[in-house]
Amino acid sequence: MKITVKDVEHVALLARLDLTEQDKEKYTQSLNAILEYMEKLNQIDTSNVEPTAHVLPLKNVFREDKLHRTMDKELVLANAPEEEDGCFKVPRIV
Amino acid sequence: MDLYKKTAHELSSLLQKREVSSEELTRSVLDRINKVEEKVKAFVTVTGEQALEQAREIDEKRARGEAMSPLAGIPMAMKDNICTKGVTTTCASKILYNFVPPYNATVTEKLLEAGTILLGKCNMDEFAMGSSNENSGFFPTRNPHDLSAVPGGSSGGAAAAVAADEAVFTLGSDTGGSIRQPAAFCGVVGLKPTYGYVPRYGLIAYASSLDQIGPLTKDITDCALVLNVIAGHDPKDSTSAPVEVPDFTRYLVDDVKGLKIGIPKEYMGEGIDPRIAAYLKQAAAKLEELGAVCEEVSLPHTEYALPAYYIIASAEASSNLARYDGVRYGLRVEAEDVISMFCKTRSQGFGEEVKRRIMLGTYALSSGYYDAYYLKALKVRTLIKRDFDQAFLKYDCLLTPTSPTTAFKFGEKVNDPLAMYLSDVCTIPINLAGVPGLSLPFGTVEGLPVGIQFIGKPFGEGTLLRVGYALEQNTDLTKPKAQMEGVI
Numbered sequence: 001m002k003i004t005v006k007d008v009e010h011v012a013l014l015a016r017l018d019l020t021e022q023d024k025e026k027y028t029q030s031l032n033a034i035l036e037y038m039e040k041l042n043q044i045d046t047s048n049v050e051p052t053a054h055v056l057p058l059k060n061v062f063r064e065d066k067l068h069r070t071m072d073k074e075l076v077l078a079n080a081p082e083e084e085d086g087c088f089k090v091p092r093i094v
Numbered sequence: 095m096d097l098y099k100k101t102a103h104e105l106s107s108l109l110q111k112r113e114v115s116s117e118e119l120t121r122s123v124l125d126r127i128n129k130v131e132e133k134v135k136a137f138v139t140v141t142g143e144q145a146l147e148q149a150r151e152i153d154e155k156r157a158r159g160e161a162m163s164p165l166a167g168i169p170m171a172m173k174d175n176i177c178t179k180g181v182t183t184t185c186a187s188k189i190l191y192n193f194v195p196p197y198n199a200t201v202t203e204k205l206l207e208a209g210t211i212l213l214g215k216c217n218m219d220e221f222a223m224g225s226s227n228e229n230s231g232f233f234p235t236r237n238p239h240d241l242s243a244v245p246g247g248s249s250g251g252a253a254a255a256v257a258a259d260e261a262v263f264t265l266g267s268d269t270g271g272s273i274r275q276p277a278a279f280c281g282v283v284g285l286k287p288t289y290g291y292v293p294r295y296g297l298i299a300y301a302s303s304l305d306q307i308g309p310l311t312k313d314i315t316d317c318a319l320v321l322n323v324i325a326g327h328d329p330k331d332s333t334s335a336p337v338e339v340p341d342f343t344r345y346l347v348d349d350v351k352g353l354k355i356g357i358p359k360e361y362m363g364e365g366i367d368p369r370i371a372a373y374l375k376q377a378a379a380k381l382e383e384l385g386a387v388c389e390e391v392s393l394p395h396t397e398y399a400l401p402a403y404y405i406i407a408s409a410e411a412s413s414n415l416a417r418y419d420g421v422r423y424g425l426r427v428e429a430e431d432v433i434s435m436f437c438k439t440r441s442q443g444f445g446e447e448v449k450r451r452i453m454l455g456t457y458a459l460s461s462g463y464y465d466a467y468y469l470k471a472l473k474v475r476t477l478i479k480r481d482f483d484q485a486f487l488k489y490d491c492l493l494t495p496t497s498p499t500t501a502f503k504f505g506e507k508v509n510d511p512l513a514m515y516l517s518d519v520c521t522i523p524i525n526l527a528g529v530p531g532l533s534l535p536f537g538t539v540e541g542l543p544v545g546i547q548f549i550g551k552p553f554g555e556g557t558l559l560r561v562g563y564a565l566e567q568n569t570d571l572t573k574p575k576a577q578m579e580g581v582i
Contacts, residue, residue, distance in 0.1 A: 017441050017444075017452065034511060041402060042470070050473070051469055051472030052472055052479055054303050055528030091428075091430060091431055
């Protein structure tokens with residue numbers, strides 16, 4: 001499955017990355033080389049194999065539904081590039 | 095007395111006998127950092143004043159006769175993707191250059207409670223993506239054995255700091271070999287524990303089903319001491335394994351009689367430097383001389399581990415790194431609207447390799463390709479895990495090289511992602527299976543350290559420490575340091 005510059009543009013959009021024309025060419029080349037290597041996986045038949053997403057036999061972990069003290073708002077906002085009235089501030093959305 | 099050269103257990107004994115103070119020891123290591131850091135560049139942040147203050151507090155507690163852990167007063171450092179309250183944690187990325195965590199990772203909390211002294215944060219490949227430290231968003235770290243060679247990655251700063259005596263021990267993280275490969279390149283001990291054994295709470299995520307925190311130390315005894323502090327169940331980490339943790343120092347016995355060790359033939363073939371393969375045979379011969387039984391074994395799906403790993407890791411990374419958008423922390427590049435702000439921030443904040451993996455992961459998870467890539471890789475992961483399960487029915491542990499080569503030169507592989515990925519070929523299957531892996535220095539080739547890797551059953555760290563300790567006690571090949579004199 002060869003990927004094209006158009007595919008790279010689409011993936012970059014999904015991943016919220018701006019790419020220059022030069023970047024697009026470069027990533028198309030390197031991703032194709034990597035994906036070609038990944039084709040190796042098609043050499044083995046996995047039709048009767050269950051996928052392993054996680055190596056531990058863990059089920060969902062629940063905690064008691066109890067109120068806990070949360071982190072102070074000032075502390076949470078201390079790393080914010082911009083804040084106003086106790087909220088994270090971003091450029092206009094609509 | 096060059097205190098900075100000593101191991102944690104040697105220093106612990108001196109501290110307990112009050113022959114040195116923690117302040118004296120911390121000053122010795124900080125002086126060492128001042129002396130060699132310009133050449134090695136192992137640290138992103140050094141917290142000298144804070145460290146001295148902590149050391150004085152520990153000395154006062156000791157003077158009051160308070161009970162102390164064996165690591166109390168020992169100066170250490172952490173990879174810069176492990177959160178430290180009030181100390182910048184950057185992941186060596188421009189996108190997090192100014193992030194100051196408001197909380198400690200569980201491992202940070204545990205080590206501080208044990209009285210260790212935080213010297214600072216170690217350089218790494220950005221977001222732990224890389225095998226050479228050349229992908230750091232700030233500057234590359236150099237190998238203390240040869241400044242023109244890479245220290246390995248992604249915990250290259252953490253490994254170099256221990257090798258150069260700029261910290262008594264460090265913590266790194268290992269997603270596909272990021273503790274063990276730099277440990278091998280820099281000639282130190284590195285352990286990737288069983289997945290779930292060490293809490294990941296506060297570790298900045300790269301690939302959550304593979305990431306694991308572990309120690310980089312000067313010897314096996316130190317490795318056991320650090321593991322004693324950091325391992326154990328953590329209710330804050332939903333993937334933490336609810337298992338009992340033994341006292342790992344119990345395994346420090348010079349005895350491997352009757353131990354069955356498998357040597358997977360797939361790790362000894364093409365691509366492995368024959369001089370490294372020869373050291374591996376020498377290690378096996380020594381273990382047999384000590385009473386172990388070494389036999390060839392096959393892990394037939396090994397060759398599929400690398401492609402499966404890069405699909406799974408990139409897919410998880412594309413999801414984990416979606417949070418860096420310039421809203422709540424880190425870099426923000428101003429723009430007219432919010433979507434442009436996300437795009438500009440991420441494009442300027444992430445480096446080339448991180449963007450490549452985000453795009454690879456996004457592609458593998460996207461509609462139409464999910465089954466062909468991601469699901470296929472998860473199924474291959476099952477086969478790789480089965481190979482290990484099968485081998486461990488017969489063997490107590492496995493022995494392989496840690497890396498196919500010794501440390502390579504700067505620039506040698508940086509423009510060829512596939513060549514770079516291949517340098518982790520011996521370590522990656524271990525993360526996919528979730529089992530533990532220990533890299534032990536074993537000889538040198540042209541002045542550069544060689545690492546051999548022991549792979550254990552799940553939660554079988556004790557056996558790995560036992561074989562490592564036996565080799566340390568019975569050969570000088572596990573101490574490659576003498577070669578470093580005159581380089582830094």
